[in-house]
Every structure is written in structure tokens, then in C-alpha cells.
Amino acid sequence: MVADHAPGSGARIVGGRVFPVLVVVLSILVIWYAGAVLLNRAWVLDQAQRAGVELSVGEVVAQSWSQERPRLPAPHQVVEDFWNSTFGTRVTSKRSLVRHAWITLSATLAGFGLGAVLGIMLAVGIVHDRTMNASVMPWVIASQTIPILAIAPMIIVVLNSVGVSGLLPKAFISMYLSFFPVVVGMVKGFRSPDRMLLDQMHTWNAGRRQTFWKLRWPASMPYLFASLKVAVAASLVGAIIGELPTGAVAGLGARMLSGSYYGQTVQIWSALLMAAILAAVLVALIGLAERVTLAAMGGRA
Amino acid sequence: MSAAIVPVIAIWLGAWWANTRLSAWAVSGWARLLPPLLFGVTLLVIWEMTVRVLNVSPILLPAPSAIGARIVSSTAVLREDVVQTFFRGALTGYVLGCGAAFLTGILVDRVPFLRRGLLPVGNFVSALPIIGMAPIMVMWFGFDWHSKAAIVVLMVFFPMLVNTVQGLAATDVMQRDLMRTYAADYRQTLVKLRLPAAAPFLFNGLKICTTLALIGAIVAEFFGSPTKGMGFRISTEVGRLALDMVWAEIAVAALVGSAFYGAVALTERVLTFWHPAQRI
Structure with missing residues (x-):
């Protein structure tokens, strides 16, 4: 997922990429609208039959795109609900999507930060300490076979009963999900300088600390950003799932759950849209930080 | 103390x-x-x-011995849950999703326009919290395992697609030119050169998807399920504060997940014995 920063890539994107992507996105929208008609048609026809009205094809289509609780809301309904609950309501209101998004985002960022720090520290230990490499690394991998998302309810309930509630339990789940890609990526990154470079440091009589700060750390930067991108996406998923068992109080996960309880499909979709936007923005921000850092290091600008 | x-x-x-x-x-x-x-x-x-x-207190953290005792005493329930969640939900979705992604990947590779258009979209979708679609799938396909398989299909599709397309691009010009000098057509080149060369990428995708599949199937059960399944059991037993049962379920999930991953990794070793990464 390392972005291509070759010179002239901008021109190539405009010439060769935007058009195909647009076509694909457009066809997804067309399929979506068609799917909305297919899935919602039954209800419209049923209503019409009960009222004893014959509907033309145009009317069936129009009505299946404007139901209150459709099986599949049309894109414009989702965007409308998204717009209304984002900009149309006060931020303090319970219906405000901004408020819910902020609650999820804060847990995501807290967990992501903790996970990244924990991951880097573990990687430093694994690279420098033989015992940790032999005994901890297999368990780091094994830790990911526990479907943490599946035990999120337990973590939330247990932490709640010892008095920890609110942001921290969700951040914990995010942390658990996000430390793993960082450990794996950073171990690879810290080990990326080859024998030659390490020998060079050795001839300069550099200590472990100097080797770390002057060689291993800078060398690991591309790996760091690649794994941070994966980690932040995982962290967002963790925060959303962490909100499910708390009784659907607040956050994007809670919006989805309450939407599924009350059949408010449009609400689920607009929460999904918000989650997608958050994920895209977070990944893009890390991509930006990557570009700035690598450029400042005089690397592949 | x-x-x-x-x-x-x-x-x-x-x-x-x-x-x-x-x-x-x-x-x-x-x-x-x-x-x-x-x-x-x-x-x-x-x-x-x-x-x-x-x-x-066992309500906070049961001892490993208590969890072990619980696993032994409720084997029947655990087995039923594994069958429902893993074999019906996760495995069906995994096979369908990875299969569909593989075929789409070959199609995308054949049509350069799709490659330039679909791949960025696929990369973008891979970063999205797709698991949030679970309530919608439950609404469309009902409470039983079909909705779980559906969410697994959605979750594994894009990671597998991206890996397939990357894998098919893994041969270099020299090798493809050699195939052309042998007068090999598209099918022969695909089967004899490009698919074998793509195998490490394919298995990488398949391995990533094993964890995704299990997680997707379990989490989808939080949004509604029949009275069996690992996700159902975890969420109800947490409500009853029977944490030894929850931990038993977690242990089984970890075991099943590791075995699933191990099976795919073993298949990779057997099928790609010629690859440098496997020659230890």
C-alpha cells in the first residue's frame, strides 16, 4: 500500500486513473439505484394493491426511491439523511451525527495512539532482546487469533464493573487491534538496514543506542507509515464494535445498532457513510504525514 | 495481600x-x-x-482451571456453536467470497480499464469498516447463518481481490516473453506461468481472510441470531455474568481460528514447495 511518489505521477493519475475510477464509481451508483428498486419494489406494489391503485413503472420507481424505511435506501436518501444529521442539527443534539462521530473518533484516536506506542516499544524490545524475540513474537501473532472484536462485549462489561467506563474500554479494544500491524511492520523496519550498514555503524564504534537512533529508526519510517495506515483503520473498526454492547448510547456503532433495532435503515447507512469518511480522512492524514516526513528526510520526494 | x-x-x-x-x-x-x-x-x-x-471474583476474571473445567463440561454446546458459526457462517462465506474475488481478479487483470478503475476503489474499500454492514445483512438475509455468510463474503472480497490482482502482476516481462516464444495462448500462460507465480500472493490473501471470516461471522451474531452460535453465546453469557463460559468460547474460537489459519498455511507449504520463502 506504499503510495507511488515517482515524479510525474500526478500527470499519469489525471490522464489514466481518474476516468476509470469515475466510471467504476458511477456504475456502482447505477447498480445501487437499480438494487433499491428491486429490493423495495415488493413493498410499494403491496401498498398499491391494498389501496387498489394501479401504478405506472415510473411511479413504482419513484416510490421505491423515497420510502421511509426501505430495505435498501437510494444513495440520495442516505446523503440527505447524512446532510441533515450532520449540518441540520445542533452538535449537542442526540440526533447529531457529528456528536456521535466525535465520540467514536476520540476512542479511535486514543486507542490508535496507545496501540502505536505499545507496538513500537514491543518492536524495539523484539529487535534488541533475544529472549523477547524468541518468546514474545509467537504470542504477538497468537494474540491475533483471538477474535478480539468478538470478546468486546466482555471487555466492556468487565471494565465497567471495575469502574472503568466511557472512552477507555473502547480505546482498549482499538489498541489491541492496532498494536499488531505496528509490531510486525516495525520489526521488519528495524531489521531493514542490511549487514553492510550495520557493519558501517560498527566501524564508527556506534553504540546500540546510536545505531538505533541514527540508522534503524530512520530506516523504519516507510514501514512505520504503512503499518500506521492499517492500524488506524483497524482502530476505527474496534471503536465502532466497542460501542455495540454498551446499550447503544452514543457513537457510530450505537447509531447502527439502534438503527437495526428500530428498522431505521437510512440511519444505519448514514452512520456507515460517516464511518467511511472518517476512515478515509484518517488514512489520508497518515499518508500526508508520510509524504512530509519522507520528503524532510530527503528520501523519495 | x-x-x-x-x-x-x-x-x-x-x-x-x-x-x-x-x-x-x-x-x-x-x-x-x-x-x-x-x-x-x-x-x-x-x-x-x-x-x-x-x-x-470469577465475575471479573475466572481462573484458567475454571475455564478448562467449563470447556470439558459443555462440549456439546461448544460443538454446536462452532458448527453454526464457523462451518455454516464463516466457512461458507469464506469460500464464496474468496472464490468470487479470485474470479473477479482474473477478469480485472484481463481488462486493463477495470484494473485502473476497480483497484483504487478496492484499496479504498479495504480500509472501510465493512463489518458495520452486519445489521443490514441480518435485515436482508434473516437471523440464521445466511446473513453471517453474506457479511463474511463482503469482508473477504476486497482483500482477496487486491491480492489476486497483485499476484497476477508478479511475473516479469522476460517470463511472459518466453511463454510467447513457446506460442502459448492466454489460457496456457495463465495456468502454467501466472497462477503459479501468483500463488504466494493468493495464499497471503487467503491467510488474511481466515481471521476476517471468523470475526465477521461472530460479530454479525451480535445483531441477531438463532439461539446458537459463538457470537450469540458470548453476548448472552456476558449478560448473565457467566464469564467462564465466555472465556471457554473465546478459547475455542482462538483454537478454531488458529487451526483454520494453520490449515491454509499448510496447504500453501504443500502447494508452493518450490517458492524460495518455503525452502528453509
């Missing part, structure tokens, strides 16, 4: 020291498995001791 914790710390330090010696000595073959094994056993022993010494 503070005096009672001393033996726990002593065992921790002792095990750490033993492990230092062990990892310096065990460098090859089966002996390499010893340090992580010792680490795991130490963890379990310390867990058990801490729970007993500090009298931790």
Missing part, C-alpha cells in the same frame, strides 16, 4: 531467567518451540496464581 503476591513475582522472574537461558540454547529445529511454550505456560500459571492469591 502484598506478601502473597511475592511468589507470583518470583515465578515470573524465574521463568524469565529460564527463558533467557533457553532461547540462547535453543536455536534450531523443534527446540525453537520451547521458549514461546514456556512463556505461555508461565502466563497461565501466573494468571491462575493471581486469581487465587488475590481472590479475584
